[in-house]
Amino acid sequence: MLEVLDVSKIFPGVRALDRVSFRLAAGEVHALVGENGAGKSTLIKVLTGVYQPDEGELRYQGEKAQFGTPMDAQHAGISTIYQEVNLIPQMSVAHNLFLGREPRNRFGLLDEKRMHHEAREILAGYGVTADVKRQLGTLALGAQQMVALARAVMIDAKVVIMDEPTSSLEPREVETLFGIIRDLHRRGIGIIYVSHRLDELYQICDAVTILRDGRVVHTGKLAELERIKLVSLMLGREMSGSFSAFKESDPEVSDAPPVLRARGLTSRRKLHDISFEVRPGEVVGLGGLLGAGRSETIKAIGGAYPLDSGDVQVDGVDLKKPTTVRAVKAGIAVQPEDRKAEGIIAGLSVRENIALAVLPQLSRFGLVSDAKIDAIVEKYMTRLRIKASGPGQLVGDLSGGNQQKVLLARLLATGPRVLLLDEPTRGIDVGAKAEVQSLIDELAAEGLGVVLVSSDAEELIEGADRVVVLRDGVVVGTLTGAEVTTEDLMATIAAGGNQ
Helix, strand or coil: CEEEEEEEEEECEEEEEEEEEEECCCCCEEEECCCCCEEEEEHHHHHHCCCCCCEEEECCCCCEECCHHHHHHHCCCEEEEECCCCCCCCHHHHHHHHHHCCCCCCCCEEEEHHHHHHHHHHHHHCCCCCCCCCCCCCCCCCHHHHHHHHHHHCCCCEEEECCCCCCCCHHHHHHHHHHHHHHHHCCCCCEEEECHHHHHHHCCCEEEEEEEECEEEEEEHHCCCHHHHHHHHHHHHCCCCCCCCCCCCCCCCCCCCCCEEEEEECCCCCCEEEEEEEHHHHHHHCCCCCCCCHHHHHHHCCCCCCEEEEEEECCEEECCCCCHHHHHCEEEEECCCHHHHCCCCCEEEEEHHHHHCCCCEEEEEEEEEEHHHHHHHHHHHHHHCCCCCCCCCEHHCHHHHHHHHHHHHHHHHHHCCCEECCCCCCCCCCHHHHHHHHHHHHHHHCCCCEECCCHHHHHHHHHEEEEEEEEEEEEEEEHHHHHCHHHHHHHHHHHCCCC
């Protein structure tokens, strides 16, 4: 049905796809998997006409194809359902469903009665019973996703690409989706299914293609690939041995009471009863694949991700429902995954970026002491070995590693009790990475509690005293002592449910 032959896509300084080949048969449900940055999104954009391949070619229904725009791909019968619903929330459900192909009467005018009738019939098959005259944005996300799915299939699609389609669905809606996928399968429609949920992949997919660093590292029947092998191929670590069971045990880091205690964190169907503790001087890693809930856990503890239930304690003091203000006052400092979007302010200087979080403490009667700012900035520029022409240099002009250090300096200036670090070494060079890793060790040795999220299995194993493993927003295992190995981490991710 659809073939990709030795396709490469090159951006300045990055080879996002490197001679990728991919084949989708009619009626096949083909999993496309890989960690963040593996090339999945780029490949989907090539298939749907967003990007043009720099090398290689596409073949569609046996003939060479070139889609200049997403509309060209859609007209050819290739439809995409994105993780984020890409419809118009201010328009009605029916108008979204028929957008661009509205039924007309014999005078060429919109036939609303017919449109509403057909919309109800179509959506009933997708488990959506809401009034089709309602604004789409008033529906739950799961219902909106079902409307998007119905719209995608309605265009007489021959290929449907589903990008994390269950991320906002309830279990009942997931079962409905799987029923629809099986129906599409019977009708000979090819499906490319992108998901990090291993249970889903093995339940619904026939074949799998694994991307890593823009290259295909495996393709074949999914049933013939063990879960632990799939995980190891995704992460680039060849593993041997079988699954082992794990039990929770206390680390030999400190007998002191926990500096951080998270209990029963549950939120927005993304987190389910997450519980763990961090002692002074301990580095606790959060392991798992992309989409496991690691970043959401960090944000929930830091007050940036609302909780439906659960509580957070720092030094035994309950934060009630955490907010960012309460978390900062309690001594929680969060380094976000995306430092450019959520961390540094590129248009401000190194000095201004470091001082931002401590300005209230450095002011008196509303006036800020420049001398105190200079002292703090000099202290942390020296300690973290930030390479800049001076405190006045714009942060946006620094290397990625030095931008990361500036962000860490800002956090440390607040005098935190707990550091929550989300991918602290992503996108920085080897030398800067080693310096950041060494700094984390130093901070833990000084008595801080550290929670470390990293997609680099080796970094997590080498840097953490204990690893809490997540999958689909649930704690599926905890590795301690001699269990903190790459092999055991892979096995726990793949097996899920051993604790």
